[in-house]
Structure formats: structure tokens, C-alpha cells
Amino acid sequence: MIKYSLICEREHVFEAWFSRGSDFDDQKKSGLLICPICADKTIDKAIMAPAISTARKQEAMMQSQKKAMSMMNAAADKIRKEIANKCENVGDKFAEEARAIHYGEKQERGIYGQASPDESSALKDEGIDVSPLPNIFVPDADKKLN
Numbered sequence: 001m002i003k004y005s006l007i008c009e010r011e012h013v014f015e016a017w018f019s020r021g022s023d024f025d026d027q028k029k030s031g032l033l034i035c036p037i038c039a040d041k042t043i044d045k046a047i048m049a050p051a052i053s054t055a056r057k058q059e060a061m062m063q064s065q066k067k068a069m070s071m072m073n074a075a076a077d078k079i080r081k082e083i084a085n086k087c088e089n090v091g092d093k094f095a096e097e098a099r100a101i102h103y104g105e106k107q108e109r110g111i112y113g114q115a116s117p118d119e120s121s122a123l124k125d126e127g128i129d130v131s132p133l134p135n136i137f138v139p140d141a142d143k144k145l146n
Contacts, residue, residue, distance in 0.1 A: 005048035008035035013046050076136050084139035086110050095119040102128045112138075 002018050012035050018024050024045065027033050033043040087110035090097040094113030100106040112133050115123070123130050 005046040006033070006043050007046040008038060008040040009042040010035070010038050010040055012037040012040070079137050080139050083110075083112065083133075083137060084141065087112050089113055089139070095123060098123055098128055098130060099126070102126070 002021055002024075004016055004018065004024055005013060006016055007013050014036055016024075016033070018027075024033075028043060031041055034041055035043065090111045090113040092114050094111065094115045097106065097111050097113070098115075101108055101111070115130070120130055120132075
């Protein structure tokens with residue numbers, strides 16, 4: 001795909017994407033190009049600077065990605081700690097415990113553990129709200145047990 005900066009006769013500048021360089025010429029000859037601002041059909045390519053990837057830009061992008069990953073890992077760590085402090089790992093007895101809590105047979109509390117797809121589906125059919133816990137949020141101490 002090629003992105004061109006285009007300009008109409010009234011000097012409205014806009015961008016358009018083309019599959020090939022020749023598509024612009026073909027569409028211009030066919031009268032298919034129209035200014036989205038004023039509907040003018042006299043369209044030309046505007047002057048534009050090429051997007052050159054320099055070492056500085058690549059380094060800045062890498063630093064930005066590292067910072068974003070660090071922030072996401074910190075957020076995941078906070079969630080893991082919150083789960084470890086406020087919820088109980090009931091292991092493979094998750095479905096039983098969720099039912100007992102739902103039907104008032106056991107005290108309401110936060111739990112997590114393992115359930116088969118069939119068990120999860122049965123819980124949902126009974127109106128028991130359950131959601132899978134992504135592995136990244138499982139408290140670290142419990143990951144070592146699995």
C-alpha cells in the first residue's frame with residue numbers, strides 16, 4: 001500500500017491509500033478521485049516528506065515499547081498481588097466451591113482455581129458468573145504449584 005498526500009484545486013489537502021503507484025494515475029484519469037472537503041475532482045499529488053526510519057526513530061520506538069511493557073507488567077503484578085491477598089485458591093474444587101457460595105452453603109468470598117470447560121459451562125448455565133483467569137494474573141506462588 002502507498003499513502004499519498006493529495007491536494008484539490010481549492011488547496012484542500014487530504015491523504016489516500018493506493019495498492020500501487022499506478023492506481024493514482026488510473027483513478028485520476030477515470031475521474032474517481034474526489035476531494036472529501038469540497039467534492040472537487042481536480043486532484044494532484046501534494047508535496048510530502050518521505051517517512052524514513054532512522055536509527056534514532058527506531059531507538060525511540062524501542063524505548064517506548066519497553067516503557068509500555070514495563071507499565072503492563074507492573075499492572076499485572078498489582079493484579080496478581082490483589083488476587084493473592086483477597087482471593088483463595090481452591091484448586092480443582094473450583095466448581096464445587098463456586099456452587100456452594102452461590103447457593104449460600106458457604107461464606108461468600110473471592111476464589112479462583114481450575115475448572116474444565118464442561119464445568120465452567122455448567123456453572124454459567126446455573127447462573128453462576130465465572131470468568132477465566134489469564135495465567136499472567138495467577139499469583140506467583142500458585143504458578144509454582146501447577
